[in-house]
Structure formats: structure tokens, C-alpha cells
Amino acid sequence: MFFSGGKLYYNQVGSSTLRSLWFSPDSGIVAPNPKTVTSSVSFANVGGMFVSGDQLYYVNRTTGDMYRVSFSGGVVSGSPTLVNGPSTGGVDWRGRALFLGNPPANERPTATFTSLCTDLECSFDGSGSADSDGSIVSYDWSFGDGATSTDPAPSHTYAADGSYEVSLTVTDDRGARARRPGPCRRPRRRPTRGSSGRTPRTPASRRTRR
Known part of the structure; x- marks a missing residue:
């Protein structure tokens, strides 16, 4: 009943x-x-x-x-x-009283990520995020330059050198969210040969004796 x-x-x-x-x-x-x-x-x-x-x-x-x-x-x-x-292999429910009780309070998930940058190309991994009483169902990244991603482990290429604030927001299977701001990214393009700005030096001419 x-x-x-x-x-x-x-x-x-x-x-x-x-x-x-x-x-x-x-x-x-x-x-x-x-x-x-x-x-x-x-x-x-x-x-x-x-x-x-x-x-x-x-x-x-x-x-x-x-x-x-x-x-x-x-x-x-x-x-x-x-x-x-x-x-x-589960419970035998015969003879057991069945009733619907109040579910336990939902625990918020934990957001965490790692990052690695080479020149302007950066890779991120949020798979270390976890939910103690459920599962992570979505990942929302902000790379600090207007670009976003919903992949668990995205890659992103910045258009220019600079400082960028990266953040990851995760959502669990019951709608709770957690946000993790990351340190400023400072991707630096590796200098190419001849880009130091210095004027190349040429060997001094030898003096001839009279």
C-alpha cells in the first residue's frame, strides 16, 4: 500500500x-x-x-x-x-517493511585540476575532481581569455602572452556545484634564433702593415 x-x-x-x-x-x-x-x-x-x-x-x-x-x-x-x-546477489526483500524516508543531505563535490603549458599551448585535467556521495556529471572550464570548454581534460591555445585566470566548475548528479580557480597562467613563447633584438657583431677587419 x-x-x-x-x-x-x-x-x-x-x-x-x-x-x-x-x-x-x-x-x-x-x-x-x-x-x-x-x-x-x-x-x-x-x-x-x-x-x-x-x-x-x-x-x-x-x-x-x-x-x-x-x-x-x-x-x-x-x-x-x-x-x-x-x-x-542482493537483498531478499520478502518480509521487509518498505517505506520512503528522507534522503541524506547531498555532499558538495570537490573540484581540482592540473595544468601544463608549453609556449602558448596548455593542457588541463580535471579528472581528479570527485563527489563523495555520487558522481561528477559535468565540467565547465573558463580559460580567462573568453574561451570555455566542457571536456574533463581539455587543451587550449592562447593567442598571446599574458596572465590568465583559469577556473573549473564541476556539477554532481544531484545538482551541487563546486568551483576551483587556478593560478594565473603565464604562457611564454620560446624565443626563436635571431629574435633577441641584438645587432649581430661582425669580426673586426685586420690591419695591414706597411
Whole structure:
């Protein structure tokens, strides 16, 4: 049994259908006439269920496996997906109480990167960034000259010598962000032969004796 959108949803042992009743938590009043829910799944062997977002999670009382299936607008649709259970070396969910609790607070990710410059060409690597309770899903670079990149390990060529502030912003799988400003880049083009600005010296002419 679960509550969603002002209705109680439940199944009966041996019945393949999911039923619903209007319910008011404030008054405790339950409507008398149940309705059959449109469903692509048989609920004959369902032993427990709950809703999270637009997904209905339920346990197969025969195998102990937990599945999820799309649940939107009071309709169960699509094919179920195995989440966890004995068949995958996971938990046997038979006899366990199922309820949806408050998720733990999301930990912010950590942004970090390395860089290496040769002349005006610089390579960056942000793969050392991490998220302790999830994963990094996006990288946003600013190279300080108006150029940007979304690659984890980009390369960039500067148009001129100078000082550039580089920064990396990472986003985790729950939307938290972290920004890491880097030291100023000072790419220097290597001088080419003859570019020192000095006037070449020519050997002095030998004096001839009379």
C-alpha cells in the first residue's frame, strides 16, 4: 500500500489488479468505492510497494526481488526493471517493511585540476575532481581569455602572452556545484634564433702593415 496524489493504492492477495481509494490524511476519511488502476504490471505476487518521483517500486513476494516501473498520473506503464534482489546477489526483500524516508543531505563535490603549458599551448585535467556521495556529471572550464570548454581534460591555445585566470566548475548528479580557480597562467613563447633584438657583431677587419 502507498499514498500518492490524494489516493491510497493497494493490492489484494491473489488479485492481479492495483486499486485506489480517495483518502484525506487530515480527516482520515476514505472514499467507499475503489477504482481499478490502469497497469502494465500484474500485482498478483506483489508483497510491498512505494512511490519515489515518477517510479513505483515493488517486491515480488515469490522471488524477493525489487522492481521499479513508471508511475505517472495514477497509471502504471512500461516494463518493470529489476533494482535489487537475490537473483543479482542482493537483498531478499520478502518480509521487509518498505517505506520512503528522507534522503541524506547531498555532499558538495570537490573540484581540482592540473595544468601544463608549453609556449602558448596548455593542457588541463580535471579528472581528479570527485563527489563523495555520487558522481561528477559535468565540467565547465573558463580559460580567462573568453574561451570555455566542457571536456574533463581539455587543451587550449592562447593567442598571446599574458596572465590568465583559469577556473573549473564541476556539477554532481544531484545538482551541487563546486568551483576551483587556478593560478594565473603565464604562457611564454620560446624565443626563436635571431629574435633577441641584438645587432649581430661582425669580426673586426685586420690591419695591414706597411
